Amino acid sequence: MFVPTIMGQATPEQQAQWLPRALNMEILGTYAQTELGHGTFIRGLETTATYDPETEEFIFHSPTLTAYKWWGGGLGKTVNFCIVVAQLYTKGVCYGTHPFLVQIRDEETHMPLPGVFVGEVGPRMGFHTADNGYLGFDHHRVPRMNMLMKNAQVLKDGTYVKSAKHGKLSYGTMVFVRVELVYEVAFNLAKAVTIATRYSAVRRQCQPRPDQPEPQILDYVTQQHKLFIGIATAHALQFTGYWLWDTFARVIGEMKEGKTDTLPELHALASCLKAVSTSDAASLIEQCRFACGGHGYMASSNLPALYTFVTATRTYEGDYTVLLLQTARYLVKAWEQAEEGKAMTPTVSYLVHSAYNRKAKWNNSCEGITRAFYAVAAGKIEASVNSIRRRMKTGLSFEDAWELTTVQLVAAAEAHCRAVISDTYWKETERMTSSSSASVRSVMRQLNELFLVYWVLERTGDLLMYSTISGKDVIALQQRYEELLSLLRPNAVGLVEAFDFRDEILNSTLGAYDGRVYERLMEEALKSPLNAEPVNQSFHKYLKPFMQGKL
Amino acid sequence: MFVPTIMGQATPEQQAQWLPRALNMEILGTYAQTELGHGTFIRGLETTATYDPETEEFIFHSPTLTAYKWWGGGLGKTVNFCIVVAQLYTKGVCYGTHPFLVQIRDEETHMPLPGVFVGEVGPRMGFHTADNGYLGFDHHRVPRMNMLMKNAQVLKDGTYVKSAKHGKLSYGTMVFVRVELVYEVAFNLAKAVTIATRYSAVRRQCQPRPDQPEPQILDYVTQQHKLFIGIATAHALQFTGYWLWDTFARVIGEMKEGKTDTLPELHALASCLKAVSTSDAASLIEQCRFACGGHGYMASSNLPALYTFVTATRTYEGDYTVLLLQTARYLVKAWEQAEEGKAMTPTVSYLVHSAYNRKAKWNNSCEGITRAFYAVAAGKIEASVNSIRRRMKTGLSFEDAWELTTVQLVAAAEAHCRAVISDTYWKETERMTSSSSASVRSVMRQLNELFLVYWVLERTGDLLMYSTISGKDVIALQQRYEELLSLLRPNAVGLVEAFDFRDEILNSTLGAYDGRVYERLMEEALKSPLNAEPVNQSFHKYLKPFMQGKL
Structure with missing residues (x-):
């Protein structure tokens, strides 16, 4: 998520400064847009980035609990940098949401920087290894040049310069x-x-x-x-x-x-x-x-x-x-x-002919x-x-x-x-099988x-x-x-073999190439930590007193 | 699962012997029918219980890996008794599947008995606390009287006596x-x-x-x-x-x-x-x-x-x-x-009138x-x-x-x-709301x-x-x-309030009565073990060397 975002919204100078470090994994980053209180409605995001021309910095702040960023992958305990989407304020005017590169952890100690509140969001239905995080700010300062300025800029004195390009480019x-x-x-x-x-x-x-x-x-x-x-x-x-x-x-x-x-x-x-x-x-x-x-x-x-x-x-x-x-x-x-x-664009041109289509004999x-x-x-x-x-x-x-x-x-x-x-x-089936053997074409059709x-x-x-x-x-x-x-x-x-997955990719007791379904199910069961000892401590601690009516 | 099964398939004498102990929680039990290789097709179960008239015991055996019982709730590390469904052999003849009460763990030490292989089946999509287990036997001996004999019996000499009752009673x-x-x-x-x-x-x-x-x-x-x-x-x-x-x-x-x-x-x-x-x-x-x-x-x-x-x-x-x-x-x-x-039973009587129904005006x-x-x-x-x-x-x-x-x-x-x-x-809506207030009836309708x-x-x-x-x-x-x-x-x-669930039952950050959704989400996130320390050991062990290109 990090690299494409930098590439898409940063100036060439910013790309030259940050991309090599990102690609070299010296800095690990994620994208923090969604907040606890806002997902779909991006205009409603509450995190603010207020420009201070005195120090030429943006002041990041979470005015409410619902302003906390939520979900960023790797944000919980891993990344040290974030692309944060925030409401940009300068000279007392709000110019809407913009992306900023924000350092959130010390590069040496990995400790969250002062004014940064970051942690993991807790267990989820899946994605157990995603380290999804939350992120809040208490007047956290970020250099002006960390605003990704490809499409809009804030000048040193705080003047906002709108993108000359098409608004839909982002x-x-x-x-x-x-x-x-x-x-x-x-x-x-x-x-x-x-x-x-x-x-x-x-x-x-x-x-x-x-x-x-x-x-x-x-x-x-x-x-x-x-x-x-x-x-x-x-x-x-x-x-x-x-x-x-x-x-x-x-x-x-x-x-x-x-x-x-x-x-x-x-x-x-x-x-x-x-x-x-x-x-x-x-x-x-x-x-x-x-x-x-x-x-x-x-x-x-x-x-x-x-x-x-x-x-x-x-x-x-x-x-x-x-x-x-x-x-x-x-x-x-x-x-x-x-x-x-x-005139209609290709994928909706059928609307012109819809009356015809409807009457066409099935x-x-x-x-x-x-x-x-x-x-x-x-x-x-x-x-x-x-x-x-x-x-x-x-x-x-x-x-x-x-x-x-x-x-x-x-x-x-x-x-x-x-x-x-x-x-x-x-x-596509017709096109792709036009040069196939008759038997392959027949199955694909x-x-x-x-x-x-x-x-x-x-x-x-x-x-x-x-x-x-x-x-x-x-x-x-x-x-x-x-x-x-x-x-x-x-x-x-044969059709599923043609997908050509290696066992390591399928990672499944039921789906391995050798078909040793039952053997693999048992092998995996035996790895369960609960099976490490024949009688768990929980028996002596809870179960036995319970069965003897002493609990 | 245990108590209803004993009640349903045991003789009055067996019930008198076992039910008080089960209800008093001195013995904990589960039902073990499904095997690694057979679920739906019960006739195909492979576990055998072979009667030995010399000792008046059944010999339980798992002839194959697929004969291992699989799924029994609480079987993994908890129960000491099981209702095991097995193919009954006596005098060289197989009489099909029958239920038996089988002790699998020592009542004092909780150790699996000799000839019993039992453990937990490993992680599942849900039911994480169910302690689902596997169970296999190597010539494990069980007293004759542990066969649940309400519907069929094996006499001391090994004679099989079929149930006089309707086969569908079970x-x-x-x-x-x-x-x-x-x-x-x-x-x-x-x-x-x-x-x-x-x-x-x-x-x-x-x-x-x-x-x-x-x-x-x-x-x-x-x-x-x-x-x-x-x-x-x-x-x-x-x-x-x-x-x-x-x-x-x-x-x-x-x-x-x-x-x-x-x-x-x-x-x-x-x-x-x-x-x-x-x-x-x-x-x-x-x-x-x-x-x-x-x-x-x-x-x-x-x-x-x-x-x-x-x-x-x-x-x-x-x-x-x-x-x-x-x-x-x-x-x-x-x-x-x-x-x-x-003549048709009530729930299918509509089939008699189907021709009529189909032509009835919508x-x-x-x-x-x-x-x-x-x-x-x-x-x-x-x-x-x-x-x-x-x-x-x-x-x-x-x-x-x-x-x-x-x-x-x-x-x-x-x-x-x-x-x-x-x-x-x-x-049922018509019947149950016939004496309700007009406003309740209106909403229910x-x-x-x-x-x-x-x-x-x-x-x-x-x-x-x-x-x-x-x-x-x-x-x-x-x-x-x-x-x-x-x-x-x-x-x-109002309709969901009428279900009248307590917060403890819903157990949900999003669904609590007070509507403190965002506060509860954050409170739960803060409980995540990953948040116990600001920088995890994993940073020093893996992440830092990785970011410095030393891994």
């Missing part, structure tokens, strides 16, 4: 992190589904036929239903992540040339993809854990850690609901532009399904717009009408995102089709509302879905 | 635990939604109007959408749990009089209700955690512990998928009986919605039956056709369960209606397939749902 880092998260969670989902699929090939259960051994649980259709969508989604999110990365690189390139009109589209895209991919990946990882029964609950399976790690990504760097509402803002504007006949092809998903998104955006307008007619302001429609708006943005993921996954049909069956209500799909089509697709599970079964283990 | 304890779980998870969901609702009344965020303070996040419609369904579901599951308990008590009463024909219905009901209530409660607890943003991830919020505790109930005492398939077996049989015009009343949910269940059962029959026509056996249809069968059993919950919640409309909107696809609901109805119900959120907002805090 979105860069934020969007970068969200883009990265899409394939980070795809990667973790791939780990979980590798663990669960390998375990399902080892584990045996029940005896449908008295004369035969217990089948591998991977042979049960309900198990395939839980796992194969996980494999497919890992592909879908990975492909979408790469595609988003290319889009990001292109937009950043254009921005450097002064062209910023594609930034809102990228922002809308990255927001919904971050929200939906983190949420889907977390749910599917948890589904992998469920698919491993009780053993999935063992920490040594690594599935609990994967879940608690990925579920955090649903909240940090932009909460799920907040991000989908940001995308919804963009979609509602795009809808209005489409109504006015204005067909069960991948192309037909993808088109119908766009029709659903368009239908939901239109319904949201209609709800807002209906409410405005009763005298409500746009903002109040918007607020009352947010449940629908979140659903519309999610539908848009699913259409983009489905479309990207389908097109089956997986892609499974993904699309799965989502048709998950969203029959929307499709029956906004496309020409019929009840008969739904029944036929249910059959096709079950067929695809059977078709993919022989390649299930 | 279902009692299993069903009892599942019935209990329905309201246990309702209770935990109520805790989570109390924490999240109180926090949402304290937390403020954003500034939609520049001249006004930041609103409570409980005023955001998306937040209400996340929380109010949790309050409603806590009521729905609690009411259903009580109703199920009454049904259980009645059936057990009938069984004691020799009438066992209502047992299959109870078993089918308890199975699906256990599956759906544990799964829904876990999801909604997690949704409460999401609704608290980053602070919900803090262990001190207690939401992570509530989730990891309740999510385990989805697996133990009968896995979600396995239980729904057990209910599906019952439903498919019931469907066939309805086709044959046979209406938006609670009664109309409940009826439509039954029509959906009937439609899905019929579709499953049709799939099985279609597959059998291609030459497959019933079991193979069943297996290929399991994805649909799970969905059908879930739909059945949702219809039962909706119906019970609606009827709003909550009930919110629940029903929520599930209509979640299941529009099924309803468009299997009822006469129209697209216009769906739009109208979306509006009604949003209205209900507004109507319930003023009573949201």
Whole structure:
């Protein structure tokens, strides 16, 4: 977090001064923005940095308990420097939040500097080694030159100089992190589904036929239903992540040339993809854990850690609901532009054709399904717009009408995102397998089709509302879905092997390459500190007196 | 676990011998059934108890690693006695699994007895204090009279005497635990939604109007959408749990009089209700955690512990998928009986009228919605039956056709369960509020209606397939749902206060009665052992050499 932030918001001189030390690990840093009382609403941050022209320093202060920074990774007991986001005051005027490089610990003794209150935030659901910290200030002084001055400056005399550049340029880092998260969670989902699929090939259960051994649980259709969508989604999110990365690189390139009109589209895209991919990946990882029964609950399976790690990504760097509402803002504007006949950017051009799409006859092809998903998104955006307008007619302001429609708006943005993921996954599968062997292409297409049909069956209500799909089509697709599970079964283990994870990375008793599931579970159990002695002290101290009625 | 099992499966003499000691806590016990290699498939258990008429003892043995018992609560380092389920061998014949009372530790020294291998299974996702253990035997000898002989016996000479009673009588304890779980998870969901609702009344965020303070996040419609369904579901599951308990008590009463024909219905009901209530409660607890943003991830919020505790109930005492398939077996049989015009037990009598229900004109009343949910269940059962029959026509056996249809069968059993919950919640609300004040009745009915409309909107696809609901109805119900959120907002805090939890029970920084959220978060953070000294030893040992490039 530290290095990209310095790179993004510091002047070249500041970069020259600090980056080598940061890269050389002489100074360890973190980013401290979120406060105990404020996360999403950055304008509401309470930490102040007040400029004192006498000493040419900023005075950092936490006026309230809720102003304490909270969450910074490594902040608790590790870092000696921080990028602190604070309300900048100079000459009695507040200029809003700005980033500053703040030393918080002595470089030699590691003791917190005077006026700095820093510590660890206490146990969390996961991320146990993240050393998340809190940070407060009591009139802590920082040299003027520690303000990251790429986009705005405070001169020696305290004069504030606004950035000449586009105000949205600072979105860069934020969007970068969200883009990265899409394939980070795809990667973790791939780990979980590798663990669960390998375990399902080892584990045996029940005896449908008295004369035969217990089948591998991977042979049960309900198990395939839980796992194969996980494999497919890992592909879908990975492909979408790469595609988003290319889009990001292109937009950043254009921005450097002064062209910023594609930034809102990228922002809308990255927001919904971050929200939906983190949420889907977390749910599917948890589904992998469920698919491993009780053993999935063992920490040594690594599935609990994967879940608690990925579920955090649903909240940090932009909460799920907040991000989908940001995308919804963009979609509602795009809808209005489409109504006015204005030119549309690529990812929302389908809104122009939505009336056409909706009447287009349903067909069960991948192309037909993808088109119908766009029709659903368009239908939901239109319904949201209609709800807002209906409410405005009763005298409500746009903002109040918007607020009352947010449940629908979140659903519309999610539908848009699913259409983009489905479309990207389908097109990228076609593109990437065009030169593959026929057998590889066939499996990749089956997986892609499974993904699309799965989502048709998950969203029959929307499709029956906004496309020409019929009840008969739904029944036929249910059959096709079950067929695809059977078709993919022989390649299930091969598909997860293709993710090519080393045992050290999976770190799982259930998912190791050698399949020694039970041996590894027992080996890990024997390492439990509780097993170091046959009878714990707690027996003599508590249990025995209790059992003898003496407690 | 220990006492009910002894009561259920021991003879009166055994109960007289062991129960007083168990109740007096002189002996601590647990139930050890699940093995490393077998959970769901009890017939596959590998631990053997072989009768030796010479010494009148059973010889307990674990022939393989996978035969080791795994999970027993308190087994790791605490209990000295176990109810062990093992394959009973006598006179060279295996008579299947039976329960035995086995002493595993010395009563004085607490040392494991010779031939007993026992220890703790290692860290888990939650239940950190459960002391779950493993247990293996090397020819460990147990007196004959420790076999729990209420339902079957082994005589001194080794003769096996089968139970004269109904084979299904041993279902009692299993069903009892599942019935209990329905309201246990309702209770935990109520805790989570109390924490999240109180926090949402304290937390403020954003500034939609520049001249006004930041609103409570409980005023955001998306937040209400996340929380109010949790309050409603806590009521729905609690009411259903009580109703199920009454049904259980009645059936057990009938069984004691020799009438066992209502047992299959109870078993089918308890199975699906256990599956759906544990799964829904876990999801909604997690949704409460999401609704608290980053602070919900803090262990001190207690939401992570509530989730990891309740999510385990989805697996133990009968896995979600396995239980729904057990209910599906019952439903498919019931469907066939309805086709044959046979008499139906109460909870499936709707299958007789399914054709009628499906054609009945949709209406938006609670009664109309409940009826439509039954029509959906009937439609899905019929579709499953049709799939099985279609597959059998291609030459497959019933079991193979069943297996290929399991994805649909799970969905059908879930739909059945949702219809039962909706119906019970609606009827119980009407009954229980018949003598309430008009204002209480009004709020309880709003909550009930919110629940029903929520599930209509979640299941529009099924309803468009299997009822006469129209697209216009769906739009109208979306509006009604949003209205209900507004109507319930003023009573949201009152509704969770009515659960009447003490702070000690909620154990949450975010959910305490006094609303001192931020103070409590900081107080808990300061208790973190990492904060005991300003600079940890790890700095001198690792961090400093690392920062100086000496590591």
